[in-house]
Amino acid sequence: MVVLIKNCRVFSPEALGKTDVLVLGDKIAAVGPDLSADFNGKVPVDIIDGSGLIMIPGLIDNHVHILGGGGEGGFRTRTPEAVLTDFTLNGITTVCGLLGTDGVTRNMASLVAKTEALNEEGITAYCYTGSYHVPITTLTGSVMKDIMLIDRCIGVGEIALSDHRSSQPTYEELSRLVADARVGGMLAAKAGLVDIHMGGGPRGLTMICRLIHETEIPYSQVLPTHINRSRDLFSEGLDWIKEGGYIDLTAYGLGKPSSDVPAAEGFTRILDQDPAFDHVTMSSDGQGSLPKFNEKGDCIGLGVGSSATILENIKDAVRKGLPLEKVIKPVTSNIASLLKLKGKGRIAAGYDADLVLLDERSLDLVGLVAKGRILVRDTKAVVKGTFEI
Numbered sequence: 001m002v003v004l005i006k007n008c009r010v011f012s013p014e015a016l017g018k019t020d021v022l023v024l025g026d027k028i029a030a031v032g033p034d035l036s037a038d039f040n041g042k043v044p045v046d047i048i049d050g051s052g053l054i055m056i057p058g059l060i061d062n063h064v065h066i067l068g069g070g071g072e073g074g075f076r077t078r079t080p081e082a083v084l085t086d087f088t089l090n091g092i093t094t095v096c097g098l099l100g101t102d103g104v105t106r107n108m109a110s111l112v113a114k115t116e117a118l119n120e121e122g123i124t125a126y127c128y129t130g131s132y133h134v135p136i137t138t139l140t141g142s143v144m145k146d147i148m149l150i151d152r153c154i155g156v157g158e159i160a161l162s163d164h165r166s167s168q169p170t171y172e173e174l175s176r177l178v179a180d181a182r183v184g185g186m187l188a189a190k191a192g193l194v195d196i197h198m199g200g201g202p203r204g205l206t207m208i209c210r211l212i213h214e215t216e217i218p219y220s221q222v223l224p225t226h227i228n229r230s231r232d233l234f235s236e237g238l239d240w241i242k243e244g245g246y247i248d249l250t251a252y253g254l255g256k257p258s259s260d261v262p263a264a265e266g267f268t269r270i271l272d273q274d275p276a277f278d279h280v281t282m283s284s285d286g287q288g289s290l291p292k293f294n295e296k297g298d299c300i301g302l303g304v305g306s307s308a309t310i311l312e313n314i315k316d317a318v319r320k321g322l323p324l325e326k327v328i329k330p331v332t333s334n335i336a337s338l339l340k341l342k343g344k345g346r347i348a349a350g351y352d353a354d355l356v357l358l359d360e361r362s363l364d365l366v367g368l369v370a371k372g373r374i375l376v377r378d379t380k381a382v383v384k385g386t387f388e389i
């Protein structure tokens with residue numbers, strides 16, 4: 001009910017220095033020095049000594065296959081469903097769940113159920129309606145109704161473009177889909193954002209650019225993801241930011257040689273051209289399949305994404321000299337404002353009490369508070385998913 005974290009180095013994401021944070025219920029009540037919480041012993045107060053620790057806002061992973069995904073190599077390659085500690089032990093307090101290649105054995109009813117389950121278990125979960133395939137398969141029969149009438153549905157995704165697994169939507173189909181998502185979102189005071197899976201195909205961002213250039217739809221309505229999957233696509237992404245667009249990097253596992261642009265390098269190049277660093281987000285593709293295809297398009301290998309890569313890439317970027325207060329923006333305040341997630345993405349009075357405590361030197365996860373509840377304490381999960389042992 002009441003948590004007081006004393007003497008912690010707080011990044012809200014801005015660097016606030018050493019200060020205290022008071023949590024009442026599921027909200028941050030106050031941020032500032034010398035806070036106390038004494039109710040004459042009538043109310044239990046959980047006091048955490050934050051010395052030697054850094055506090056950042058709970059991380060927001062905007063692209064997670066919470067039901068599991070995959071299947072590109074046949075039924076045995078359908079990837080496993082996420083469990084609560086996949087997120088909490090990696091600093092994630094908010095996720096946006098979605099479907100991918102397989103929009104047949106994975107469906108919106110199950111996605112909404114899993115989204116609700118994660119909210120009941122302790123974090124905040126939203127979802128997108130649809131999957132790779134356009135026209136999208138909705139739950140209520142229309143994109144606008146899904147966004148307006150499903151409480152946790154905040155937009156559409158992930159629809160696939162420039163990819164051999166895409167349904168090859170026409171420009172007209174894409175523009176109608178984005179237009180419906182926009183108006184549905186507007187009518188429900190939600191972002192109505194369309195999360196767009198970018199494949200490695202030569203058409204790149206052309207259809208998205210055409211849509212924004214030829215219609216009245218604003219840049220903030222679409223978020224091309226996996227933008228760092230190739231150097232060519234990433235260069236298009238840099239140009240897209242330059243003209244006002246938003247891009248989402250996938251937080252790849254470190255150390256494996258591949259064609260992608262690692263987040264640390266991507267962030268550096270974005271900061272060079274846009275010091276404000278407001279138009280970039282990052283997501284894990286957690287539980288999504290990471291398939292490898294040969295030149296004939298046959299699946300020759302398959303990995304599984306993990307939400308752990310978000311914090312790993314934050315650490316890597318800081319190790320390479322990027323400032324922490326910048327590096328956490330793509331997974332806190334930037335994505336919270338793009339997705340219009342009220343109360344999310346910042347450490348300030350009135351915001352949701354989603355807080356992550358990291359070791360000051362290693363940036364390893366030490367603690368996590370979600371909606372005011374301590375879910376991780378002294379690096380251990382003190383709250384687990386329903387069937388986690």
Ligand code: FWO
Pocket residue numbers: 065068069070071099100101102197199226229250285287288289290291
């Ligand atoms: C990416 C999710 C891809 C699923 O291109 O899009 O396949 O449905 O689970 N994953 N298709 C992974 C690359 C960005 C590395 C997905 C996957």
Ligand code: ZN
Pocket residue numbers: 100158197198226
């Ligand atoms: Zn994808």
